[in-house]
Amino acid sequence: TQTELQAILNYTVALAREAGLLILEGSAKIRSSGAADEKKNSVDLVTEYDVAVERLVKNRLSEKYPDFKFIGEESFAAGSRPELTDEPTFCVDPIDGTTNFIHGFPYACISLGLIYLKRPVLGVIYNPFLNQLYSAILGGGAYLEQASLPAIRLPLADPPRPLPSLSQALIGIEWGSDRSLEMVEKKGESFKRLAGDPATGVVKGKMAHSLRSLGSAALNYALVAQGGLDIYWEIGTWPWDICAGVIIAQEAGCFVAGGRDAPLDNDVNERVLWGRKHFVIRKIGDTETEKGVDAQKRL
Ligand code: IPD
Secondary structure, X not given: OHHHHHHHHHXXXXXXXXXXXXXHHHHHHHHHHOOEEEOOOOOOEEEHHHHHHHHHHHHHHHHHOOXXXXXXXXXXXXXXXXXXXXXXEEEEEEEEOHHHHHHOOOOOEEEEEEEEOOEEEEEEEEEOOOOEEEEEEOOOOEEEEEOOOOOEXXXXXXXXXXXXXXXXXXXXXXXXXXXXXXXXXXXXXHHHHHHOOOOOOOOOOOOOOEEEOOOOHHHHHHHHHHOOOOEEEEEOOOHHHHHHHHHHHHHOOOEEEOOOOOEOOOOOOHHXXXXXXXXXXXXXXXXXXXXXXXXXXXX
């Protein structure tokens, strides 16, 4: 129920803030000692802090909610791969934007989601560098709390200004950690279409205002929810990168879609959570949103 979700939200918000302190401390230490390990290749990075933050969060969640299941980026990497069932399941990325965390580029966060009946129903994204906390529960709206200001309902402009044309969109993209020539070429083609290739672009003959690469899938979702980005598109995400973001974006009125064959707006299911391709668009007027959703099929 909403009351149960609200209670879980209160607990997970406090936990995310506590994890945030460890993330800040870790980022400062890593920058002076430089201790990052490579996962798959020289750009897929993990640090002792990813592991420590996940341990903290996992322990706290299992103390408080012993019956809930847990999927986490680092537990997954260490071989724990629970199947997604209808049971309540926390889905956590302890540090989303690990590369930013290592460099001190202030866009890294903890992303903490709850899945129930195979769809995200609660999300908390906390960026301790900017002290910004995004949250949502199913049916309860999405919120942003920053510094000592009161929480503001998302999207920030109410009603959000509809874009007159997708050509005026600011679009989030990511390079991801798979830099094989094949992947970079594929992504490059999609970036070209997003930026405004005259023949195949999202808006024929016109460029988008610009592309941005922030380095955190969760924060890209949060920024579309906020209205700072109009679209976010990526191949290569994992459930823990996007679980919290999906519900925050949806509660802020955004349209979320998986790959070509996995539309998910109100039907976020296992296939989509585990799908690697994601497209989020803020509601920018019915026609433009529709055009955008249509265009995502060509990406
Ligand atoms: C990654 C970041 C990155 C995105 C990748 C994610 P990590 O997560 O969100 O921006 O491009 O798809 O896996 O490794 O920093 O937790």
